[in-house]
Amino acid sequence: MTTATAHHDDHGHHGPAKGIMRWVLTTNHKDIGSMYLWFSFTMLFIGGAMALIIRSELFQPGMQLIEPEFFNQMTTMHGLIMVFGVVMPAFVGLANWMVPLMVGAPDMALPRMNNWSFWILPFAFGMLLLTLFTEAGAPNFGWTFYAPLSTTYAPSSVTFFIFGVHMMGISSIMGAINIVVTILNLRAPGMTLMKMPLFVWTWLITAYLLIAVMPVLAGVVTMMLMDIHFGTSFFDAAGGGDPVLFQHVFWFFGHPEVYIMILPAFGIVSQIIPTFARKPLFGYASMVYATSSIAFLSFIVWAHHMFTVGLPLETELFFMYATMLIAIPTGVKVFNWVSTMFRGSMTFETPMLFALAFVVLFTIGGFSGLMLAIAPADFQYHDTYFVVAHFHYVLVPGALFGIIAGVYYWLPKWTGNYYDEKLGKFHFWMSFIGVNVTFFPMHFIGLAGMPRRIPDYALQFADFNAIATVGAFIFGFSQLVLLYVVIKSIRGGEKATDEVWEGAEGLEWTIPSPAPYHTFAEPPHVK
């Protein structure tokens, strides 16, 4: 691998514009990546504040702080913001920053579209959040917005929600197309597909999932719009429609969406573990095949979210078997990560700590996923806190820890300064403790019979709910430490070397730290 970086110093016409218009008009992948990440971080605090409102109300039985109606608005908005406003934009932000650097491209393939796909997002979420201040209140039908609760019985703000989802979908599809085109066309000479870093591979597959399913989501909300305003009856049984059809279409989007939120995290962890184990990733090819298998399976398992809707026995069996199959490629990935660590030479900087926690806690989330796949048992688990525990384990110490690990890993490359390692470790341990104290007890209250999405509960669930609330506050406030660490690293600190990490391999570590505004004007050669 040669270092063929264009060492442009900023002589005005090559550097960024000054002032606010730099950010409005920018077509630079690094600027846009940063904007995506800051947007996601802002949304994390908004969605997190909603989670703390929910947990505060659930601290003890009885209604103390908010009304059930507002509680439902909070659960709905919390879910929508975390899925569409935090996890997805954060991954797109990381892709914007890192994919061109990893494949040796000068920028994303479609820079103007890149600008547009970011700038749609603040408007989409602005519209969604403003519904909180309307007379009818925000959407209150859960982030899964099952019809007819979200159509015939919805508050009038549902129309804003539908247009918000359309805008997010347009943004995601454009972002995904950009990533696919960049990866397939702008790789440096010599970088064959099977030489691409795993983060690039997982994002390529994720981008195809996005292109496949975001139009399905757009379709289902358009059908809702028609039902609400134009007199159709897609989901209205009284007009010959079918409420279950909604769930089939929604989950045909929704299940691949679940993997959209985890595959890039797999990629990040697959970059970090080899670096800090100082040992090549074990089973690179099998990682690629496993990721592809998971992506394929994600299209044929959607009805496991619907085991209790009264599907025919044969359908139920098919979806149970198909869902159980997912455990196999997922297991392969976990085994490969562990084998990468085995007989390595490990150190435990903050990115590695988050990556290790990811492997353990995501696997616990995978285990409860396997339990949920067993259809007969799912009749007891479905729509309880056991499910809440499951998907928070895969999304918080899964997706979110993956993102945070990536931020710590690449932060010195972005800012040119090492972050404060002591504070980083403090942030890790507070997050690790907080996340487990919050979500582990939810397994118990779910098995004991507490349904999800209820603002008040029977007395036997009180102890674990109180514990979970304490954990949520620990976890939530620890994220302020991350904010401080990031700002501190931007403002100064120990200068980072080009390689940043001792064991790091890949094109992104051959350019200077901080990464210059323009990189790889001449493509590097990969042997």
Add this chain to the structure above:
Amino acid sequence: MFSRTWQRLSSVVLGLFLSPAIMADWELNMPQGVTDISQSIYDLHMLIFWICVWIGVVVFGVMFYSIFAHRKSKGAKASQFHESLGLELLWTALPTAILIAMAVPATTTLIKMYDTTDAQVDIKITGHQWKWQYDYLGEDVGFFSNLTTSQDEIYDRTAKGDNYLLEVDKHVVVPTGQKIRFLITSNDVIHAWWVPEIAVKKDAIPGYINESWALIPEGKEGLYRGQCAELCGVDHGFMPIVLEAVTEDQYQIWLDDQRAAAEAQAAAALGDFSHEQLMVKGAEVYARSCAACHGAEGEGMGSVFPALAGSAIATGDMAEHIDIVLNGKQGTAMQAFAAQLGEVDLAAVITYERNAWGNDAGDTVTPKMIIDAKQ
């Protein structure tokens, strides 16, 4: 027997995480329940749980061994091996075998759960925002079942009872030793009828009739409590289920009582009631059926549920007031109460609404007027 051992092991392991004071079994784990099916599901649950635990022990064991032994600070030198087709095949094949072994008992149980044939009792369950309606098919018995936990308990104004949020005015009574088929549907949005102890959870969907069944063995008479399990709107958390399993003899007596009570109620509606009697009864009915949305003092709730105190309908034309209570209001959460409440209750609650909280219509709605309005 095998499952007993598992159960004991599981309480030990789970107990490690928790202080003994809060380690009552029912708080931590899935209930074993009272039916064969609920026991089979519990066994499946524990089987897959232990498979996961053992895989976790092995995988995390190797991982933590590496973390302790293969660290740079201990002078570990990194090997450079990075491939092994044999290992990849092994850890693809082994989980596949485990999953197949797991799928067999799961399939058997699922087939049993889907066999709703030869039921001796048929109960149609209809979900409404936010209460359950039960109809005993062929028995001429049917009723609505409402939450009885008071607003005062919910809003911490009085102490909470033992069965807080899990108590209703009318239990759904079923006989033991007989196969009961539940036919589950909904009148508005999707609900889900769930009683953990009999392992029945099925969505109640408008336009569909879903089937499920339970056979509670003789000797397992008792009260089994459950809740709605699908988000169905603002009071989703406030529509519990109380299943009362009784012996076959008691069940027949209960059915006769229900029919007799219905006749008595119809006869009573033809009698005379004073304004004061209706106001007293109306206050009870209001607290049970109306207060959750319209507020304990008729103050309403937000913009969705209008106040009744001082409202144009409750102080205006009586016929319009009767009509909206009986038939509901299209496109809003206001339901039709004609089938939910008896004539006496309807007359009482409308009279109450017109004369409570400063409303001064001053008139009296009699049960006979309700009977006329229904025709």
